[in-house]
Amino acid sequence: MPEPVENKTANALAEAEAAEEQAQLPLRRDRRRGDDSDAWTGTMPIISSNQAEQRPSAPSSSWAEAAAAADAPARLQPAKPSKDPVLKPPAPEAAPAVPAQPTRSTRSASKAAALADAPLPDFISSPGLFVREQKPRPVGGFRGALYNLTGGGLNLGPSARQREEDELARRISRQLQGSYNTAVLSLKGGIGKTSTTVGVGLTLAEFRGDPPCAIDANPDSGDLVERALGEGIYQQQSPRTITDLLRKIESVDSLTALARYMHHAGRLHLIAGEQDPEVSDSLTAEEYLRIRKLISAYYSVALIDCGTGVTHNAMSGILQSADNLIIAAGYAVSGAKRARSTLHWLASHGYEDLARNAVVVITDKDEVSTRVDKDAIEEHLSGICRQLIAVPHDRGVADGDLVTLDVLRPETRRAYREIAAAIVDGYV
Structure with missing residues (x-):
């Protein structure tokens, strides 16, 4: 039976397609060699399970169709990225954040919290909060004259000398906690010991708020009260002495009762020494300590005029209770040597601290010749004490x-x- 015409036509088309496919094989092999693929060997490429799932496969009827299927991944590969960097466009700048405006209630709460945390000003003890600070008024000299001439309109302030004086006044007037006493002594008489006691006592009374007390513990009929009041006034008053106070000390229980046995030179309160030579040397260390205990209950500062020498009966009690010492000296060679001997004696008899913190006072009471080197005396004594102070020659003292x-x-x-x-520096 002859073959139908449709079948002959289909077979002819299939043979033509196979011939065309056979002609394309060399070109495909060349492309695969350039792509570093292994498909040019003519073998089937290995396809992973993922690729198999992603790419549906149709049944191939020939080796050419299998080769065409192997070329598909190569054709689908993306182009290699260029090595040249790609400039990214700059990111747009972010707009600044606008802070939220506090509401009226928020501002009120913040102010209330700040006021609660701030310390309250002391309007009672700090009146200067409302007053401008003013310069101190100058006293004396050109500055003082200019101040008075302009009615206070031009105030240059105090001079350096006045500032030094103000600083001395501040140091003297410092408030003290407790009672202190200073002993004034020397190994030689007539070199300004009693005059120093009176002058310093009057100065303390001038600057301190509480009156000081001066005690005459000189066993040789001391004249402390006479130098402070004058001999005539002392004789007119009831001349009660330290001996009278000791006899009645048990009955003295107030400042009023104590005042009956004291003398007053302004604000300086004094206890006179015994004038009877037979009795004056009888003051013992224990009796002096009883006097000292009584005085300490009413006075914050006391000066003790010890007389000449350091070995009399009351001296051990005086040194035992003293807070600091004034060593009287003079520019005469004998006076300077006695001052040095006093300091050495103190240091060698258990009073080294008192000797080290002593204040040596050189009074130019008797004018000496130019042969005496005053500077050498001052330099020598200042090296063995806390401070040396010179009192110039003055008729009111001499x-x-x-x-x-x-x-x-x-x-x-x-x-x-x-x-x-x-001496006040030595108390604080």
């Missing part, structure tokens, strides 16, 4: 009579202020 601050030279008064400040 005459051996009444000592009052009003008649003393300004340099002498300043020296007494320096001594008073130095």
Whole structure:
């Protein structure tokens, strides 16, 4: 039976397609060699399970169709990225954040919290919050004259000298916690021991808020009260002495009762020494300590005029209770040597601290010749004590009579202020 025409036509088309496919095989092998593929060997490529799932396969009827299927992944590979960097466009700048505006209630709460945390000003003890600070008023000199001439309109402030004086006054007037006493002593008489006690006592009374006390513990009929009051006034008053106070000490229980046995030179309160030579040397260390205990209950500062020498009966009690010492000396060679001997004796008898912290006062009471090297004496003594202060020659001191601050030279008064400040420095 002859073959139908449709079948002949289909077979002819299939043979033509197979011939065309056979002609394309060399070109495909060349492309695969350029792509580093292994399909040019003529073997079937290995297809993973994922690729098999992603690419549906149709049944191939020939080797050519299998080769065409292997070429599909190569054709689908993306192009290799270029090695040239790609410039990214700059990111747009972010707009600044606008802070949220606090509401009225928020501002009120913040102010209330700040006021609660801030310390309250002390309007009672700090009146300066409402007053401008003013310069101190100058006293004396060109600055003081200019201030007075302009009615206070032009104030240059105090001079350097006035500032030093103000500092001395501040040191002297410092408030003390407790009672303190300073002993004034020397190994030689007539070199300004009693005059120093009176001058420093009057200076303390001038600057301190509480009155000081001065005690005459001189066993040789001391004249402390006479130098402070004057001999005539002392004789007119009831001349009660330290001996009278000791006899009635058990009945003295107030400042009023104590005042009956004291003398007063302004604000300086004094206890007179015994004038009877047979009795004056009888003051013992125990009796002095009883006096000292009584005085400490009413006075914050006391000066003790010890007389000449350091070996009399009351001296051990005086040194035992003293807070610091004033060693009286003079520019005469004998006076300087006695001052040095006093310090050495103290250091060698258990009072090394008192000797080291002592204030040596050189009073130019008797003018010496130019042969005496005053600078050498001062340099020598200043090296063995805490401070050395020189009192210049002054008739108000050298005459051996009444000592009052009003008649003393300004340099002498300043020296007494320096001594008073130095002993108060030793208390604090």
